[in-house]
Every structure is written in structure tokens, then in C-alpha cells.
Amino acid sequence: MKIIRADVIVTCPGRNFVTLKVETDEGIHGIGDATLNGRELAVASYLKDHVCPLLIGRDASRIEDTWQFLYKGAYWRRGPVTMTAIAAVDMALWDILGKAANMPLYKLLGGASREGVMVYGHATGRDIPEALDRYAEHIEEGYKAIRIQCGVPDMRSVYGVSKGEGMYEPATKGSVEEQSWSSEKYLDFVPKLFEAVRDKFGFDTHLLHDVHHRLTPIEAARLGKSVEPYRLFWMEDPTPAENQAGFRLIREHTVTPIAVGEVFNSIWDCKQLIEEQLIDYIRATLTHAGGITHLKRIADFASLYQVRTGCHGPSDLSPVCMGAALHFDLWVPNFGVQEYMGFPDEALDVFPHAWSFDRGMMHPGEAPGHGVDIDEKLAAKYPYDPAYLPVARLEDGTLWNW
Numbered sequence: 001m002k003i004i005r006a007d008v009i010v011t012c013p014g015r016n017f018v019t020l021k022v023e024t025d026e027g028i029h030g031i032g033d034a035t036l037n038g039r040e041l042a043v044a045s046y047l048k049d050h051v052c053p054l055l056i057g058r059d060a061s062r063i064e065d066t067w068q069f070l071y072k073g074a075y076w077r078r079g080p081v082t083m084t085a086i087a088a089v090d091m092a093l094w095d096i097l098g099k100a101a102n103m104p105l106y107k108l109l110g111g112a113s114r115e116g117v118m119v120y121g122h123a124t125g126r127d128i129p130e131a132l133d134r135y136a137e138h139i140e141e142g143y144k145a146i147r148i149q150c151g152v153p154d155m156r157s158v159y160g161v162s163k164g165e166g167m168y169e170p171a172t173k174g175s176v177e178e179q180s181w182s183s184e185k186y187l188d189f190v191p192k193l194f195e196a197v198r199d200k201f202g203f204d205t206h207l208l209h210d211v212h213h214r215l216t217p218i219e220a221a222r223l224g225k226s227v228e229p230y231r232l233f234w235m236e237d238p239t240p241a242e243n244q245a246g247f248r249l250i251r252e253h254t255v256t257p258i259a260v261g262e263v264f265n266s267i268w269d270c271k272q273l274i275e276e277q278l279i280d281y282i283r284a285t286l287t288h289a290g291g292i293t294h295l296k297r298i299a300d301f302a303s304l305y306q307v308r309t310g311c312h313g314p315s316d317l318s319p320v321c322m323g324a325a326l327h328f329d330l331w332v333p334n335f336g337v338q339e340y341m342g343f344p345d346e347a348l349d350v351f352p353h354a355w356s357f358d359r360g361m362m363h364p365g366e367a368p369g370h371g372v373d374i375d376e377k378l379a380a381k382y383p384y385d386p387a388y389l390p391v392a393r394l395e396d397g398t399l400w401n402w
């Protein structure tokens with residue numbers, strides 16, 4: 001089964017997505033997600049100008065060899081643009097293989113390890129009462145795991161909280177939004193938020209929170225320690241993970257579980273954190289960490305240290321990634337949880353999908369491959385619309401970690 005065509009489709013049904021479509025001489029096609037939020041066209045060009053021509057004529061079923069060829073063959077290894085491009089090819093080839101075998105991807109991987117995939121939803125509010133209302137709605141919808149983010153008094157804007165009534169979408173059209181940040185105000189406030197959740201709803205739901213790289217290691221240690229009574233499922237990205245040894249400091253002070261890795265793109269980014277058992281959940285995801293072939297490797301390595309998966313799943317990864325991730329999650333032995341933020345309705349129309357949601361649990365469906373396709377005609381109605389993620393500055397103007 002030879003590859004005869006590979007095309008990149010850039011579309012903006014509610015937000016920007018990049019999709020790779022690979023076609024074979026047997027009439028089977030597969031698609032992969034290549035979306036890198038805010039830097040979409042870099043990956044589109046990497047694929048279109050450098051990778052697609054190399055795919056023509058290759059055997060579509062030689063997935064591992066193609067992965068190694070694109071990784072080692074470029075000479076320039078790793079990095080978000082390269083690894084997202086490789087991921088898109090990999091996802092599309094697994095999709096093709098599943099269709100050729102007439103099997104859903106999770107069966108090709110080794111079959112289901114569980115009945116369904118526990119996902120966590122996002123409850124966000126501008127203040128505690130609003131956040132609690134959103135939390136209650138998630139409980140009613142059956143969510144077993146809920147992430148909470150909330151506006152901090154005296155802070156103009158906070159990561160994870162939508163400005164209006166709509167869904168949270170950090171990217172802004174045309175220009176970079178500058179937000180302000182105070183770790184002191186946040187650290188004083190956030191334990192009160194978790195206390196309010198546990199007081200009102202008890203301990204039956206898994207409670208998650210994203211710190212979004214804002215604290216220093218010693219501040220993160222203080223946060224983890226101060227919120228131990230509320231038994232978080234995880235605190236995410238408590239501090240930036242470039243200096244992984246910094247997590248030792250957090251670990252020495254708290255038993256609050258830690259999740260890291262949504263910005264990681266290879267097993268090498270995960271190595272120290274996992275080997276030294278400095279984290280509990282690895283957040284690397286299919287689209288940004290080299291696809292199914294590479295994420296399998298990361299998950300197997302993590303399993304040696306009892307680190308479980310908690311794949312990144314924001315609305316800026318396309319429904320293609322979501323579908324493929326659910327197959328991965330259903331199979332992966334050391335599964336923890338999957339993020340599910342939902343998608344704009346237009347995006348769900350552009351990407352017909354086989355997955356289902358039922359009371360906080362998802363299933364990828366039984367369609368062959370990963371079960372997500374693209375309606376190219378509809379996609380063409382939503383042209384690319386450049387958008388950027390915000391930056392954060394401390395109150396004195398210093399550029400901080402967003």
C-alpha cells in the first residue's frame with residue numbers, strides 16, 4: 001500500500017487547526033492533527049515544503065520506519081514544530097492501517113484495557129460562586145474529574161477563566177494580549193477556592209487545578225503543602241519544567257500529586273522527571289509529542305516508575321487528536337485521565353467523529369482507524385485567522401511565564 005498524496009489543510013472553524021491528509025494507492029486515506037497553537041503555519045510549511053514530498057511512494061504500513069526516517073533523517077531532531085509534523089504523519093498512518101485492517105485503532109494497539117476513558121472537564125468562574133456553579137453543572141453532567149480555575153481578587157485576568165459567557169479560549173486574533181500576574185495574590189487565594197469546593201461538594205469528584213507554570217519551585221512547594229487537606233488529583237505545571245531538578249524541591253515538601261508535560265515534545269523532555277519520580281502524571285500528547293508511535297514509548301517508560309498518563313486535550317488540539325487520544329487512552333495500561341475541553345460546534349461539523357461521551361466517560365467508537373475524518377468542503381469555508389496566545393507580566397511590568 002503506497003502513499004500517493006499528502007496534503008495540508010489549514011482551517012479555522014471557531015479556531016485554527018492544521019490537518020495532514022495522506023492518501024494511498026488502495027483508495028484508503030488517513031488524517032493527522034498538526035496544530036501548534038499560535039505557530040500553525042510553521043508546521044504547515046514544515047509538512048508541505050519538506051515532509052509531504054518525502055512521503056510519496058513510501059509504504060504506508062511501515063509506520064515505525066517512517067517515524068525513524070523523519071526523526072533521524074532530518075538531522076535536526078526534536079522541537080515542537082518538527083515533532084508536531086512527525087506526529088501528524090504518524091497519526092495519519094495509524095489511521096490508514098486501522099482502515100486497511102478494518103479495526104479501530106485501540107484494537108491494533110492491543111485492545112481495550114478498560115471500559116471507557118475518564119475525562120476531566122473545565123469548571124471556570126470569575127469568582128468563587130461562579131466557579132462553584134460551573135463545578136455543580138459538571139457534576140450534573142456526570143463528570144468524575146473536574147479542573148477548577150477561578151479569577152483572583154484584584155487581578156485583571158487569570159489563566160483558564162473565560163472573559164465572557166463563552167468557552168475559555170486564550171488565543172486572541174491579530175495581536176498578543178498582555179495579562180498581569182501576582183503570585184502573592186494567587187497563593188493567598190487559591191486554597192480558599194479548593195476549600196469552598198470540598199465544603200460544598202465533598203470528596204467524591206477528582207479535583208484538578210492548573211498552575212500554568214506561574215510559580216517558582218519554592219512557591220509551588222508552599223502551594224502543594226497548603227492544599228494537601230483538599231486532596232487534589234493533581235496540581236499541573238506548578239513551575240516551568242526546563243530545569244527539571246527544580247521539582248525535587250517541590251517533592252521534598254508536599255504529597256500533592258504533580259502533572260507536567262503538555263509542552264513536551266519527546267521522551268527526552270520527560271526523562272529526568274519520570275526517572276527521579278518527580279511527577280505523578282505525564283501530560284505529553286499525541287500531536288505535540290511525535291504521535292502514537294512516540295507517545296507509546298513515553299507511556300511505557302513512565303509505567304516503570306508508576307507514572308500515569310494525563311494527556312493534554314485542550315480545544316487547540318483538533319478533534320483528530322482527541323479521537324486518536326481516546327484510542328490510546330482506552331489501550332494504555334498506565335492510564336490516569338484524559339483532558340476534554342470540548343470544541344466549537346463548527347469544529348465538530350468540520351471533523352465528523354466516532355467518539356462518544358457519557359457521564360464523564362468517553363469512548364473512541366468502533367470505526368476503523370481513529371474514527372475522525374475531515375469535511376474538506378466545509379473546512380474551506382473557514383480560512384485561517386491568525387491568533388496568538390497571551391503573555392503575562394508581573395505587576396511591575398516584568399515579563400513572566402504565561
Ligand code: GCO
Nearest residue numbers: 037170210212262313314316
Ligand atoms: C491545559 C493547557 C491549555 C494551554 C493551551 C495553550 O491544561 O489545557 O494549559 O489551556 O494553555 O493548550 O495552547
Ligand code: MG
Nearest residue numbers: 210236237262
Ligand atoms: Mg495546562
